[in-house]
Amino acid sequence: MLSFAIHLEFVEMGMTLQEQIYELFLLEKQVRGLNRRLEVASYQHTQMQSKLTRLQTQHEELAAQLKQTQAHANALENDAKDVETRIDALREQMSSVTNNKEYSALLIEVNTLKLSKGKIEEEALVQMEQVDSLQSQLTELEAQVQEQKKLVGAAEGEVQARKEEVGAELADRSAKRDAAAEPIAPDTLHIFNRLCDQHDGEPLAPAVEDNAKRMEYSCGGCYMTIPLERVNTLFTQPDSLTTCPNCQRILYVDDVLREQMDARAAKNKG
Incomplete structure (x- = not known):
């Protein structure tokens, strides 16, 4: 059977390689532990910032959609006014017409325009309802953006606090770790x-x-x-x-x- 000679005494002249490696190991753990505390705070800040960016992007897209919908609704309202102006002109023209055939033609055009105006107004109403809905969503999203900005600010403060808390200690442990590594091949x-x-x-x-x-x-x-x-x-x-x-x-x-x-x-x- 293999002889099992156990030497428990440390070498008197300096540290053994095993001792050097173990000391480096302990310092490495301390450095990693301190870095991990910073990384946790930084990760949380990154997540908060990412969510804020997503909300801001959604806000921009919704604002653009609202602007487009509002423009469409305004255009429909203008179209309806133009049709109404045309109807008024035709009615004025009808009042001076003496020919029955011409009068009937004008009347048909007026009735057709009335139908067209009704459809335009219905579509304009749908668009305005959509505008109201989008405006409500935009207001709610704006509140979420502002709240998320507060959370991002708090996370930034936490990162800075962690840096101040562990910064000096991390620098000290890192220097000691580097010093412990110097004599190792x-x-x-x-x-x-x-x-x-x-x-x-x-x-x-x-x-x-x-x-x-x-x-x-x-x-x-x-x-x-x-x-x-x-x-x-x-x-x-x-x-x-x-x-x-x-x-x-x-x-x-x-x-x-x-x-x-x-x-x-x-x-x-x-």
Whole structure:
């Protein structure tokens, strides 16, 4: 069976790679957490602004429709007035006509114009009713636009408040994260950053002892079994990265596992 020599002492001269990566991991989580608070506020503001834009577009389209409908209604009213003027002229002409045939012709034209005028007035009435309906919708939509503007303003204030609240802390944590990354090799940082993106800011996972007697361990990230060889490497090679063979997260020894190992070592000495 594989020998399982556990080295729990930290290297006295500087931090081990595992410690450096773990420190970077903690700072990365803090930076991402602060950024997420800003992103939530920014997302809400974006959603509010998008809704305002939609309402304003609807308002513009409805206003254009109202203008067109009003113009059509006005044109119909003018047409009706023109027909009425023509009817009045024909009636005046009829009063001076002595020929029955000519009189009958004028009378037919007057009656035809009356029918036409009636249809025009009916259509004008329909258009005016449509104008009233559109005006009512426009008034209601205008109220929605004004209310949404207030919500957008409040969301903008929330974004600014979040920036003021976490700005200094975010700058401090970001600087510390950058400083923590400096001593780490570029290829190792590349792995770390790739895993950050792959696992939503959780590139590390603790090794978990499932059964001490059978020496069974699993990954605290994906909960899959970790080969004993990798657990041994995790403890015996603190200046190298040990990853989970399943999810590829970088493994580390947390306080729980360390206490379990310390207790077992003390018991064996006793």
